[in-house]
Amino acid sequence: MDTNYLEQCVAKIKVRNLVNEDVEVENESPLSMIGKGRQGAVFQVTDDICVKVFGNTEDCEREYYALSLGQDTNLFPKLYHKGPLHIAMEIIRGVDLREYLQSQPLSKELSVKLIEMLITFKEIGYERIDHHKRQIYLQEDGSLKVIDVARTVWRDRVYPYPRKLLNSLGKDNKEVFSAHVQELAPTLYNEWLHYIRMEEISCEIYQVLLESPKEKEDMVKALSDKLLTTNDEERYVVLMAGLMHKVFKEQWVKTMLARGVDPDKVIEKVDKHWDAHKREFKALKDSEYRDNDRDWDDDNPGKAKKAKDSKKEQPRPRRKWEQTEKATKGKKSGNVKSKNKGKDASKRDKDKSKKSKGKYSKWLTFGLI
Ligand SMILES: Nc1ncnc2c1ncn2[C@@H]1O[C@H](COP(=O)(O)OP(=O)(O)OP(=O)(O)O)[C@@H](O)[C@H]1O
Numbered sequence: 001m002d003t004n005y006l007e008q009c010v011a012k013i014k015v016r017n018l019v020n021e022d023v024e025v026e027n028e029s030p031l032s033m034i035g036k037g038r039q040g041a042v043f044q045v046t047d048d049i050c051v052k053v054f055g056n057t058e059d060c061e062r063e064y065y066a067l068s069l070g071q072d073t074n075l076f077p078k079l080y081h082k083g084p085l086h087i088a089m090e091i092i093r094g095v096d097l098r099e100y101l102q103s104q105p106l107s108k109e110l111s112v113k114l115i116e117m118l119i120t121f122k123e124i125g126y127e128r129i130d131h132h133k134r135q136i137y138l139q140e141d142g143s144l145k146v147i148d149v150a151r152t153v154w155r156d157r158v159y160p161y162p163r164k165l166l167n168s169l170g171k172d173n174k175e176v177f178s179a180h181v182q183e184l185a186p187t188l189y190n191e192w193l194h195y196i197r198m199e200e201i202s203c204e205i206y207q208v209l210l211e212s213p214k215e216k217e218d219m220v221k222a223l224s225d226k227l228l229t230t231n232d233e234e235r236y237v238v239l240m241a242g243l244m245h246k247v248f249k250e251q252w253v254k255t256m257l258a259r260g261v262d263p264d265k266v267i268e269k270v271d272k273h274w275d276a277h278k279r280e281f282k283a284l285k286d287s288e289y290r291d292n293d294r295d296w297d298d299d300n301p302g303k304a305k306k307a308k309d310s311k312k313e314q315p316r317p318r319r320k321w322e323q324t325e326k327a328t329k330g331k332k333s334g335n336v337k338s339k340n341k342g343k344d345a346s347k348r349d350k351d352k353s354k355k356s357k358g359k360y361s362k363w364l365t366f367g368l369i
Pocket residue numbers: 034035036037038039040041042050052077089090091092093135147148149
Protein backbone atom coordinates (compact mmCIF):
# COMPACT_ATOMS: atom_id res chain seq x y z
CA MET A 1 0.00 0.00 0.00
CA ASP A 2 1.27 3.46 -0.94
CA THR A 3 1.13 5.31 2.39
CA ASN A 4 1.95 8.67 0.78
CA TYR A 5 -1.05 8.33 -1.47
CA LEU A 6 -3.16 7.25 1.52
CA GLU A 7 -2.03 10.31 3.57
CA GLN A 8 -2.81 12.63 0.67
CA CYS A 9 -6.31 11.17 0.36
CA VAL A 10 -6.99 11.31 4.10
CA ALA A 11 -5.87 14.98 4.15
CA LYS A 12 -8.80 15.69 1.82
CA ILE A 13 -11.36 14.02 4.09
CA LYS A 14 -12.93 15.90 7.00
CA VAL A 15 -14.96 13.94 9.56
CA ARG A 16 -16.88 15.71 12.33
CA ASN A 17 -18.53 14.04 15.35
CA LEU A 18 -22.17 14.92 16.02
CA VAL A 19 -24.23 14.30 19.15
CA ASN A 20 -26.19 11.03 18.89
CA GLU A 21 -25.79 10.92 15.14
CA ASP A 22 -23.42 9.44 12.58
CA VAL A 23 -20.40 11.59 11.74
CA GLU A 24 -20.62 14.40 9.20
CA VAL A 25 -18.28 13.80 6.26
CA GLU A 26 -16.68 16.16 3.71
CA ASN A 27 -14.86 14.04 1.16
CA GLU A 28 -12.78 15.76 -1.48
CA SER A 29 -10.54 12.71 -2.01
CA PRO A 30 -10.94 10.17 -4.82
CA LEU A 31 -11.80 7.44 -2.28
CA SER A 32 -15.34 6.15 -2.11
CA MET A 33 -17.08 5.72 1.22
CA ILE A 34 -18.03 2.17 2.31
CA GLY A 35 -19.93 3.16 5.40
CA LYS A 36 -20.00 5.40 8.48
CA GLY A 37 -20.99 5.42 12.13
CA ARG A 38 -20.82 7.72 15.15
CA GLN A 39 -17.05 7.53 15.45
CA GLY A 40 -15.83 7.58 11.88
CA ALA A 41 -16.30 7.01 8.15
CA VAL A 42 -14.69 4.16 6.19
CA PHE A 43 -13.30 4.50 2.65
CA GLN A 44 -12.01 1.92 0.17
CA VAL A 45 -8.30 2.41 -0.64
CA THR A 46 -7.48 -0.78 -2.61
CA ASP A 47 -9.32 -4.02 -3.30
CA ASP A 48 -8.39 -5.34 0.15
CA ILE A 49 -7.66 -2.23 2.20
CA CYS A 50 -9.91 0.43 3.61
CA VAL A 51 -9.21 3.46 5.81
CA LYS A 52 -11.34 4.54 8.73
CA VAL A 53 -11.19 8.30 9.32
CA PHE A 54 -12.19 9.39 12.81
CA GLY A 55 -13.76 12.55 14.18
CA ASN A 56 -11.35 12.64 17.15
CA THR A 57 -7.93 11.27 18.04
CA GLU A 58 -9.05 9.41 21.19
CA ASP A 59 -11.49 7.17 19.30
CA CYS A 60 -8.74 6.52 16.74
CA GLU A 61 -6.19 5.56 19.43
CA ARG A 62 -8.72 3.34 21.16
CA GLU A 63 -9.76 1.45 18.04
CA TYR A 64 -6.14 1.00 16.99
CA TYR A 65 -5.21 -0.33 20.43
CA ALA A 66 -8.19 -2.73 20.48
CA LEU A 67 -7.43 -4.01 16.98
CA SER A 68 -3.74 -4.42 17.79
CA LEU A 69 -4.64 -6.65 20.78
CA GLY A 70 -6.31 -9.08 18.37
CA GLN A 71 -3.74 -9.17 15.56
CA ASP A 72 -2.56 -12.67 16.46
CA THR A 73 -6.06 -14.08 16.08
CA ASN A 74 -8.19 -14.49 12.95
CA LEU A 75 -11.07 -12.49 14.33
CA PHE A 76 -10.11 -8.92 13.37
CA PRO A 77 -9.12 -6.95 10.26
CA LYS A 78 -5.34 -6.79 9.74
CA LEU A 79 -3.80 -3.40 10.51
CA TYR A 80 -1.69 -1.63 7.87
CA HIS A 81 -1.16 1.95 8.87
CA LYS A 82 -2.10 4.54 11.47
CA GLY A 83 -2.30 8.33 11.56
CA PRO A 84 -3.63 10.60 14.32
CA LEU A 85 -7.13 10.44 12.86
CA HIS A 86 -7.10 7.39 10.62
CA ILE A 87 -6.43 3.65 10.53
CA ALA A 88 -5.79 1.64 7.36
CA MET A 89 -7.03 -1.94 7.73
CA GLU A 90 -8.14 -5.04 5.86
CA ILE A 91 -11.54 -4.90 4.23
CA ILE A 92 -13.84 -7.43 5.86
CA ARG A 93 -16.11 -9.18 3.42
CA GLY A 94 -18.89 -11.69 3.97
CA VAL A 95 -22.28 -11.00 5.45
CA ASP A 96 -22.98 -9.40 8.79
CA LEU A 97 -25.03 -11.32 11.32
CA ARG A 98 -27.97 -8.94 11.17
CA GLU A 99 -28.44 -9.68 7.47
CA TYR A 100 -27.62 -13.36 7.81
CA LEU A 101 -30.20 -13.97 10.55
CA GLN A 102 -32.92 -12.33 8.50
CA SER A 103 -32.99 -15.40 6.27
CA GLN A 104 -31.14 -18.09 8.22
CA PRO A 105 -31.67 -19.78 11.59
CA LEU A 106 -29.25 -19.36 14.48
CA SER A 107 -27.72 -22.83 14.45
CA LYS A 108 -25.90 -24.43 17.36
CA GLU A 109 -22.68 -24.30 15.25
CA LEU A 110 -23.06 -20.53 14.94
CA SER A 111 -23.72 -20.22 18.68
CA VAL A 112 -20.48 -22.14 19.31
CA LYS A 113 -18.62 -19.63 17.11
CA LEU A 114 -20.18 -16.72 19.01
CA ILE A 115 -19.11 -18.19 22.36
CA GLU A 116 -15.60 -18.73 20.90
CA MET A 117 -15.60 -15.07 19.84
CA LEU A 118 -16.39 -14.01 23.44
CA ILE A 119 -13.62 -16.30 24.72
CA THR A 120 -11.14 -14.64 22.31
CA PHE A 121 -12.28 -11.19 23.51
CA LYS A 122 -11.56 -12.26 27.06
CA GLU A 123 -8.22 -13.85 26.18
CA ILE A 124 -6.84 -10.82 24.36
CA GLY A 125 -7.77 -8.53 27.24
CA TYR A 126 -10.92 -6.73 26.16
CA GLU A 127 -12.87 -5.19 29.01
CA ARG A 128 -16.23 -5.41 27.28
CA ILE A 129 -16.84 -9.06 26.38
CA ASP A 130 -19.73 -8.30 24.11
CA HIS A 131 -20.52 -7.10 20.57
CA HIS A 132 -23.47 -6.03 18.45
CA LYS A 133 -24.53 -8.53 15.77
CA ARG A 134 -24.17 -5.96 12.95
CA GLN A 135 -20.43 -5.69 13.66
CA ILE A 136 -19.93 -9.47 13.39
CA TYR A 137 -19.33 -10.82 9.89
CA LEU A 138 -19.74 -14.41 8.69
CA GLN A 139 -17.10 -15.38 6.14
CA GLU A 140 -17.52 -17.76 3.24
CA ASP A 141 -15.58 -20.44 5.11
CA GLY A 142 -17.97 -20.11 8.07
CA SER A 143 -15.54 -18.23 10.34
CA LEU A 144 -16.36 -14.94 12.07
CA LYS A 145 -14.72 -11.51 11.82
CA VAL A 146 -15.53 -8.46 13.89
CA ILE A 147 -15.13 -4.73 13.20
CA ASP A 148 -15.65 -1.55 15.21
CA VAL A 149 -13.99 -2.63 18.44
CA ALA A 150 -13.05 0.75 20.00
CA ARG A 151 -15.63 0.42 22.77
CA THR A 152 -14.25 -2.90 24.02
CA VAL A 153 -11.25 -1.29 25.75
CA TRP A 154 -10.38 1.53 28.19
CA ARG A 155 -13.65 1.16 30.04
CA ASP A 156 -14.38 1.40 33.76
CA ARG A 157 -17.89 -0.02 33.76
CA VAL A 158 -19.27 -2.81 31.61
CA TYR A 159 -22.19 -5.20 31.82
CA PRO A 160 -20.74 -8.49 33.10
CA TYR A 161 -22.61 -10.52 30.49
CA PRO A 162 -22.97 -10.09 26.68
CA ARG A 163 -26.01 -7.84 26.92
CA LYS A 164 -25.52 -6.12 23.56
CA LEU A 165 -25.10 -9.41 21.71
CA LEU A 166 -28.14 -11.02 23.38
CA ASN A 167 -30.43 -8.04 22.90
CA SER A 168 -29.27 -7.34 19.35
CA LEU A 169 -30.25 -10.89 18.39
CA GLY A 170 -33.93 -10.04 18.93
CA LYS A 171 -36.44 -11.87 21.16
CA ASP A 172 -36.58 -15.19 19.27
CA ASN A 173 -32.89 -15.58 18.49
CA LYS A 174 -32.01 -14.46 22.02
CA GLU A 175 -34.00 -17.44 23.29
CA VAL A 176 -32.38 -19.78 20.76
CA PHE A 177 -28.88 -18.57 21.64
CA SER A 178 -29.63 -18.77 25.40
CA ALA A 179 -30.86 -22.36 24.99
CA HIS A 180 -27.64 -23.23 23.15
CA VAL A 181 -25.49 -21.64 25.88
CA GLN A 182 -27.52 -23.45 28.56
CA GLU A 183 -26.80 -26.76 26.83
CA LEU A 184 -23.17 -26.07 25.87
CA ALA A 185 -21.98 -24.15 28.93
CA PRO A 186 -24.53 -24.44 31.78
CA THR A 187 -22.37 -22.71 34.40
CA LEU A 188 -21.78 -19.75 32.11
CA TYR A 189 -25.49 -19.65 31.33
CA ASN A 190 -26.35 -19.53 35.05
CA GLU A 191 -23.89 -16.69 35.54
CA TRP A 192 -25.49 -14.71 32.73
CA LEU A 193 -28.93 -15.40 34.23
CA HIS A 194 -27.70 -14.16 37.59
CA TYR A 195 -26.49 -10.87 36.10
CA ILE A 196 -29.67 -10.48 34.07
CA ARG A 197 -31.67 -10.92 37.27
CA MET A 198 -29.46 -8.42 39.10
CA GLU A 199 -30.03 -5.96 36.30
CA GLU A 200 -33.80 -6.44 36.50
CA ILE A 201 -33.75 -5.93 40.28
CA SER A 202 -31.62 -2.79 39.84
CA CYS A 203 -34.19 -1.43 37.39
CA GLU A 204 -37.00 -2.16 39.84
CA ILE A 205 -35.12 -0.49 42.71
CA TYR A 206 -34.45 2.53 40.50
CA GLN A 207 -38.20 2.84 39.85
CA VAL A 208 -39.00 2.53 43.55
CA LEU A 209 -36.47 5.24 44.39
CA LEU A 210 -37.76 7.44 41.59
CA GLU A 211 -41.32 7.12 42.82
CA SER A 212 -40.40 7.67 46.47
CA PRO A 213 -43.62 9.12 47.93
CA LYS A 214 -43.84 12.74 49.00
CA GLU A 215 -44.90 11.64 52.52
CA LYS A 216 -41.49 10.01 52.97
CA GLU A 217 -39.77 13.32 52.22
CA ASP A 218 -42.10 15.12 54.64
CA MET A 219 -41.44 12.45 57.27
CA VAL A 220 -37.68 12.94 56.86
CA LYS A 221 -38.11 16.68 57.22
CA ALA A 222 -40.18 16.23 60.38
CA LEU A 223 -38.10 13.53 62.04
CA SER A 224 -34.56 14.46 61.03
CA ASP A 225 -34.35 16.55 64.24
CA LYS A 226 -33.85 13.22 65.99
CA LEU A 227 -30.38 13.14 64.48
CA LEU A 228 -29.41 16.52 65.91
CA THR A 229 -26.97 16.49 68.80
CA THR A 230 -26.09 20.10 69.62
CA ASN A 231 -29.24 20.87 71.65
CA ASP A 232 -28.54 18.23 74.30
CA GLU A 233 -25.73 19.80 76.26
CA GLU A 234 -24.47 16.67 77.96
CA ARG A 235 -24.53 14.59 74.79
CA TYR A 236 -22.93 17.48 72.91
CA VAL A 237 -20.03 17.63 75.36
CA VAL A 238 -19.47 13.88 75.03
CA LEU A 239 -19.54 14.05 71.22
CA MET A 240 -17.28 17.09 71.10
CA ALA A 241 -14.86 15.33 73.39
CA GLY A 242 -14.94 12.31 71.08
CA LEU A 243 -14.29 14.53 68.08
CA MET A 244 -11.37 16.22 69.79
CA HIS A 245 -10.06 12.85 70.90
CA LYS A 246 -10.07 11.62 67.31
CA VAL A 247 -8.44 14.76 65.88
CA PHE A 248 -5.91 14.95 68.69
CA LYS A 249 -4.94 11.29 68.39
CA GLU A 250 -4.58 11.45 64.61
CA GLN A 251 -2.56 14.65 64.64
CA TRP A 252 -0.43 13.62 67.59
CA VAL A 253 0.43 10.28 66.03
CA LYS A 254 1.34 12.06 62.77
CA THR A 255 3.54 14.52 64.61
CA MET A 256 5.26 11.79 66.61
CA LEU A 257 5.75 9.62 63.54
CA ALA A 258 7.36 12.60 61.80
CA ARG A 259 9.69 12.81 64.79
CA GLY A 260 10.53 9.14 64.46
CA VAL A 261 8.80 7.95 67.65
CA ASP A 262 7.33 4.40 67.89
CA PRO A 263 3.60 4.79 66.91
CA ASP A 264 2.35 2.09 69.34
CA LYS A 265 3.94 3.87 72.28
CA VAL A 266 2.41 7.16 71.17
CA ILE A 267 -1.05 5.64 70.92
CA GLU A 268 -0.69 4.04 74.36
CA LYS A 269 0.27 7.39 75.86
CA VAL A 270 -2.58 9.23 74.13
CA ASP A 271 -5.09 6.61 75.33
CA LYS A 272 -3.83 6.89 78.92
CA HIS A 273 -4.15 10.69 78.76
CA TRP A 274 -7.75 10.46 77.51
CA ASP A 275 -8.74 7.74 79.92
CA ALA A 276 -7.74 10.04 82.76
CA HIS A 277 -9.98 12.78 81.36
CA LYS A 278 -12.84 10.35 80.83
CA ARG A 279 -12.67 9.37 84.50
CA GLU A 280 -12.65 13.01 85.47
CA PHE A 281 -15.73 13.71 83.34
CA LYS A 282 -17.54 10.72 84.81
CA ALA A 283 -16.82 11.96 88.31
CA LEU A 284 -18.11 15.39 87.30
CA LYS A 285 -21.31 13.90 85.91
CA ASP A 286 -21.87 11.78 89.03
CA SER A 287 -21.53 14.79 91.29
CA GLU A 288 -23.94 16.70 89.01
CA TYR A 289 -26.52 13.90 89.34
CA ARG A 290 -26.16 13.97 93.08
CA ASP A 291 -26.93 17.75 93.03
CA ASN A 292 -29.94 17.07 90.84
CA ASP A 293 -31.20 14.48 93.25
CA ARG A 294 -31.14 17.03 96.06
CA ASP A 295 -33.07 19.60 93.96
CA TRP A 296 -35.59 16.94 93.05
CA ASP A 297 -36.12 16.20 96.72
CA ASP A 298 -36.64 19.93 97.52
CA ASP A 299 -39.35 20.27 94.88
CA ASN A 300 -41.00 16.92 95.61
CA PRO A 301 -40.67 16.24 99.30
CA GLY A 302 -43.14 13.36 99.17
CA LYS A 303 -41.37 11.73 96.32
CA ALA A 304 -37.98 12.30 97.90
CA LYS A 305 -39.16 10.65 101.07
CA LYS A 306 -40.48 7.74 99.10
CA ALA A 307 -37.14 7.50 97.33
CA LYS A 308 -35.31 7.61 100.62
CA ASP A 309 -37.58 4.88 101.95
CA SER A 310 -37.04 2.67 98.97
CA LYS A 311 -33.34 2.23 98.35
CA LYS A 312 -34.04 0.08 95.32
CA GLU A 313 -36.06 2.71 93.43
CA GLN A 314 -33.71 5.63 92.96
CA PRO A 315 -35.24 8.77 91.39
CA ARG A 316 -34.05 9.43 87.85
CA PRO A 317 -31.90 12.59 87.61
CA ARG A 318 -33.89 15.38 86.06
CA ARG A 319 -33.04 16.61 82.57
CA LYS A 320 -32.73 20.31 81.82
CA TRP A 321 -35.90 20.32 79.68
CA GLU A 322 -37.87 18.80 82.53
CA GLN A 323 -36.76 21.56 84.85
CA THR A 324 -37.79 24.25 82.36
CA GLU A 325 -41.13 22.58 81.73
CA LYS A 326 -41.80 22.43 85.45
CA ALA A 327 -40.99 26.11 85.87
CA THR A 328 -43.33 27.01 82.97
CA LYS A 329 -46.13 24.85 84.39
CA GLY A 330 -45.76 26.67 87.71
CA LYS A 331 -46.21 30.03 85.96
CA LYS A 332 -49.30 28.87 84.12
CA SER A 333 -51.10 27.88 87.32
CA GLY A 334 -51.54 31.58 88.35
CA ASN A 335 -50.76 30.70 91.96
CA VAL A 336 -48.51 33.43 93.47
CA LYS A 337 -46.63 30.99 95.58
CA SER A 338 -46.10 28.63 92.71
CA LYS A 339 -45.25 31.59 90.42
CA ASN A 340 -42.51 32.61 92.79
CA LYS A 341 -41.51 29.08 93.14
CA GLY A 342 -41.35 28.88 89.32
CA LYS A 343 -39.18 31.99 89.20
CA ASP A 344 -36.96 30.64 91.93
CA ALA A 345 -36.71 27.35 90.14
CA SER A 346 -35.81 28.95 86.82
CA LYS A 347 -33.24 31.22 88.55
CA ARG A 348 -31.83 28.16 90.21
CA ASP A 349 -31.82 26.37 86.88
CA LYS A 350 -29.94 29.23 85.28
CA ASP A 351 -27.41 29.30 88.06
CA LYS A 352 -27.07 25.56 87.89
CA SER A 353 -26.80 25.67 84.11
CA LYS A 354 -24.05 28.28 84.40
CA LYS A 355 -22.39 26.18 87.01
CA SER A 356 -22.57 22.96 85.01
CA LYS A 357 -21.65 24.68 81.73
CA GLY A 358 -18.63 26.02 83.53
CA LYS A 359 -17.77 22.52 84.64
CA TYR A 360 -18.33 20.99 81.21
CA SER A 361 -16.52 23.68 79.33
CA LYS A 362 -13.59 23.41 81.73
CA TRP A 363 -13.52 19.73 80.87
CA LEU A 364 -13.84 20.47 77.19
CA THR A 365 -11.01 22.96 77.28
CA PHE A 366 -9.02 20.40 79.16
CA GLY A 367 -9.47 18.07 76.23
CA LEU A 368 -8.27 20.66 73.81
CA ILE A 369 -4.99 21.17 75.54
N1 LIG B 1 -12.74 -3.26 8.05
C1 LIG B 1 -13.89 -3.02 7.42
N2 LIG B 1 -14.18 -3.69 6.29
C2 LIG B 1 -15.31 -3.46 5.64
N3 LIG B 1 -16.22 -2.57 5.99
C3 LIG B 1 -15.99 -1.85 7.11
C4 LIG B 1 -14.82 -2.05 7.87
N4 LIG B 1 -14.87 -1.24 8.91
C5 LIG B 1 -16.01 -0.58 8.81
N5 LIG B 1 -16.69 -0.93 7.75
C6 LIG B 1 -18.00 -0.39 7.29
O1 LIG B 1 -18.14 0.94 7.74
C7 LIG B 1 -19.24 1.05 8.61
C8 LIG B 1 -18.89 2.00 9.72
O2 LIG B 1 -17.78 1.47 10.43
P1 LIG B 1 -17.79 1.36 12.00
O3 LIG B 1 -18.97 0.58 12.43
O4 LIG B 1 -16.46 0.84 12.37
O5 LIG B 1 -17.96 2.90 12.35
P2 LIG B 1 -18.17 3.55 13.80
O6 LIG B 1 -18.35 5.01 13.58
O7 LIG B 1 -17.09 3.15 14.70
O8 LIG B 1 -19.56 2.90 14.24
P3 LIG B 1 -20.24 3.07 15.67
O9 LIG B 1 -21.05 4.32 15.64
O10 LIG B 1 -21.11 1.85 15.77
O11 LIG B 1 -19.14 3.09 16.65
C9 LIG B 1 -19.53 -0.35 9.06
O12 LIG B 1 -20.87 -0.54 9.36
C10 LIG B 1 -19.15 -1.18 7.87
O13 LIG B 1 -20.19 -1.18 6.92
